[in-house]
Amino acid sequence: MISVWRAGRRYRGGEPDAGIESWHAFSFGRFFDPDNLRFGGVLACNEERLEPGAGFDEHPHSHTEIVTWVVEGELTHRDSAGHATLVRPGDVQRLSSAGGVRHVERNEGDAPLTFVQMWLVPKDPGGEPSYEIVHGIADATPYALPQAGAMLHVRRLAAGERTAVPDAPFAYVHVVRGVVRLAGDALGPGDSARITDAEGLELAAAGAAEVLVWELSG
Secondary structure, eight states, rough: EEEEOOGGGGGEEEEETEEEEEEESSBBBBOOOOOOOOOOEEEEEEEEEETOOOOEEEEESOOOOOEHHHHEOHHHHHHOOOOOOOEEEEEEEEEEEEOOOEEEEOOSSSSOEEEEEEEOOSOOOOOOOOOEEEOOOOOTEEEEEGTTTEEEEEEEEEETTTTOOOSSSSSEEEEEEEEEEEEEEEEEOOOOOEEEOOOOOOOEESEEEEEEEEEEOO
C-alpha cells in the first residue's frame, strides 16, 4: 500500500520573527493529530529553515534516534556529551539521545540553512547517548541505524535514472529536491510516500533529484 502525502499537508511551525521556519510531516509539538503520530518507526520528518544567526538554543531529548540531513548551508551542532561539529550538505548526522541529552542547533554561517531532521523510535530505550557523523556519504551508500532497525538510503538521481524502493515491511520516501515518479504519482520537493509491504517498486527521476528513503523493519 502506498500513501502519498503532499508538502502542503505539512504542519507549519517555527518562529518566523526569529528567522526559523519549520514544516512537520507528522504530529509535532502544538500540532497534534492523533491520526498522524508515526509511520513504522518514524516519529518525525521536519524541514527546518534557519536564517543566519537563527537556531534552537539548548533543549533536551530522550529515547529518540535523531538523524539530520543538510540540504543547503551549514549546521552548527553542540551537545551535552561534548560533541561540537559542523554539518554540511552530504553529511549524515546521528544523535542517539538514549536516557537523555541536551543539544544546540544553530546557523552560525552567513547564508540561509535548510535541513531535514528525522526522528525514529529506538528498539531499546534508555542507555547512554551516542553521536556519529559521516562526512560526504556517497550516493547509494546505505546508512545503517540498527538502534531503530532501520536503514537510510540517500539517492541523488540524474534525469531518467531509476532506483529501487527497498522491499521492506515499511518504507518512507521523502523528496528533498526535484521530481520523481512512484507508481504513477509525481512527487516533488517536500512530498513523501508511506509504503507498507513494498515489493518491486521504483522511483524514476524526471530531472535531477535528491531523495531520502528509509527502509524500516516491522
